[in-house]
Amino acid sequence: MLYSREESTVGLKRSGAILATLTSMATAGSMIAMAAPQAMAKSKGTLVLYSAQGYDAAMAKAFEKATGITVKLDDNSTGPLIAKAEAEASHPLWDVIWFDGAVSMQAMDNQGLLLRGFTPNDVNNLNALGRNLVAKDKSYYPTGVTGMGAIGYNPNVVKPSQLPKTWNDLLKPQWKGQVAMNDPAISGPTYPFVAGIMQQMGMKGGENFFTKLKKNGLHVYQTNKVTIGAMLAGRAKLAIVQDSALISDEVSGDPIKIDYLRSGTYSLPSVIAIDKNAPDMANAKLFVEWVLSKQGQKVQINPNNGGGDSYYMPVIKGVKPDKPAERPGVKWVKVNPVHGAKVKNSIEAWFHDHITL
Numbered sequence: 001m002l003y004s005r006e007e008s009t010v011g012l013k014r015s016g017a018i019l020a021t022l023t024s025m026a027t028a029g030s031m032i033a034m035a036a037p038q039a040m041a042k043s044k045g046t047l048v049l050y051s052a053q054g055y056d057a058a059m060a061k062a063f064e065k066a067t068g069i070t071v072k073l074d075d076n077s078t079g080p081l082i083a084k085a086e087a088e089a090s091h092p093l094w095d096v097i098w099f100d101g102a103v104s105m106q107a108m109d110n111q112g113l114l115l116r117g118f119t120p121n122d123v124n125n126l127n128a129l130g131r132n133l134v135a136k137d138k139s140y141y142p143t144g145v146t147g148m149g150a151i152g153y154n155p156n157v158v159k160p161s162q163l164p165k166t167w168n169d170l171l172k173p174q175w176k177g178q179v180a181m182n183d184p185a186i187s188g189p190t191y192p193f194v195a196g197i198m199q200q201m202g203m204k205g206g207e208n209f210f211t212k213l214k215k216n217g218l219h220v221y222q223t224n225k226v227t228i229g230a231m232l233a234g235r236a237k238l239a240i241v242q243d244s245a246l247i248s249d250e251v252s253g254d255p256i257k258i259d260y261l262r263s264g265t266y267s268l269p270s271v272i273a274i275d276k277n278a279p280d281m282a283n284a285k286l287f288v289e290w291v292l293s294k295q296g297q298k299v300q301i302n303p304n305n306g307g308g309d310s311y312y313m314p315v316i317k318g319v320k321p322d323k324p325a326e327r328p329g330v331k332w333v334k335v336n337p338v339h340g341a342k343v344k345n346s347i348e349a350w351f352h353d354h355i356t357l
Contacts, residue, residue, distance in 0.1 A: 046070045047283040050085060052078045052099040053270060055299065055306025062299045063290055069283050078104060078188045085275070089113060095284035098143070098272045098291075100242075101188055102133060103195065103340035105140045105271045110341055114139040115274040115281075120289045130315025132334060133269045140273035143291050144300070144312035147265040147330060148193040150243035152228060155257045158237050163259050167197065170213060170238070177217030180236035183356055185348045186222045189242040189268055194351060195340040196266035196333060203343075207350065214355050228256070242268060244325070248308030251324050264333035270312065294319060 047069055049060060060071035074081070078099040085097055085108065099105070108114055116137045123141075126134070133142040153163065164170050170179050182190040198206035210218075219236050221227040224245040231239035232254060239246075243258055243265070250256040272291055274284045290296045297319045303310040311325035321327075 044068055045280055045283045046072060047096065047280055047287055048072045048074070048094045049287070050074045050076075050081045050094045050097040052076060052081055053306065054309030055302075056098065058299055058302075058305035059291065059296065062296070063287060066290065066295070067286065069286070071287075082108065085113060086111065092275045092277050092279065094275055095278040095280050096272060096274055096287055098270065099188070100146070100268055100270045101192060102135075102140070102142070102269050102271050102337040103192055103335065103344060104188065105273055106135070106337035106341040107344065108273070109135065109137065109139040113276060115276045115278065115284075118274060118285065118288075120285070120292055122289050122292050125292050125294070125316045127315055127317045129267075129313065129332065133267065133271075133315065135337070140271045141288065141292065142269035142315045143272050144270045144315060145332070146189075146268045146270075146312050147243040147260065147327065147332075148189050148268040149196060149240060149261070149264075149266045150246060151259040151261065152231060152239040152241060152246040152249075152256050153237060153259065154232060154255050156255050157234070160257075160259075164238075164261065166261060166263050167201075167209065171209075171216055173216075175216060175238065177219075178237040179213065179217070179240065180219040180221060180227045180230050180238065181240040182224065182227050183220050183222055183351075185352055185356070187224065189224075191344065191348065192266050192268050192335045192340065193240065194347060195343070196335045198343075198347060199335060199339070200263070200333070207354070210351065210355050218355070220356050228254075232256070243327070244308050244311040247311040247324050251303075251311075260327070260330045262331070264331040266335050267332045269315070270309075292316060 049056065049071055051073060056073060056075055060073045063069065064071050078101065081097060081099060082104060085094060116139045118138055129145060130142050184191040184194045197209060201209055219230060221230060224241045227239045227241050228245065228249055230236050246256055246258045272288055274288060278284045294316060297314060297316050299305055301310050301314065301319065301322055303322055311322060313321055313327060
């Protein structure tokens, strides 16, 4: 997810042969969702993909094999990718951008950077969870969902009967100095958790909760790795992080179990969008449709391709999560991306000034 790749540039125009191929496919109503990749007509061209997903290299390679379209991948963390895309607003070099966090993608949409109104031919592939996460103006689409606000613990230290049932339970004396989380200004997946708390409790109620949590000895670290490491080392008993990171460490053999509070877990969708002035618009649309197909999801959901990022809840009908990533009974809480994007700067500033410092 954090491996830098060489910056890509593209300004290629599609040939009449490519357009004819796409038109033929659309007319037939087949596109990616209806046909196996091996049976697809080979196309040409170049697609520039900005992505912060662990499986993006495998997805790019599989898409190239299926279509004949070259993919130039810029793989980086979410923050630098967004900054680069914003810097290129007047002269975009990218076609598609893909990362975790609808709130951050909504902020890009608010700046007028994204293509709006695009409806993929295979949009009916989305299940109920996925349909609920599509942008209202159709500027971005979910490609999978992880949970933010899951609680990781060491079963050798904490018994299931001792676990908190609500967020306010963390304010009890038994958890004094025993709770750890990431800094939302540094960890992209953490902001939706903080915004979710503010959404459920109200801004003042949320600020009051985090203020009391700090007084109860909250530890704030920069990343999942450090926060989970603190829990495993005994510096805290509970780690509030993205559940896919916990699942990945549990699969690797660490003594970790995951708890989802009854009050709900905040959905953190991976989202994909197209630049409104994409240099290769046709291929960009084709790639989004391929990602939303069962064929694309088969590549994406394989941990051999994406590591921990592949431990997500599918948003495509008929696609099942990898066995360790099954989350039965989880109550998903959607963080309003429009409001979340609007108050992001103010919430992060408040958290930094009152909680992190």
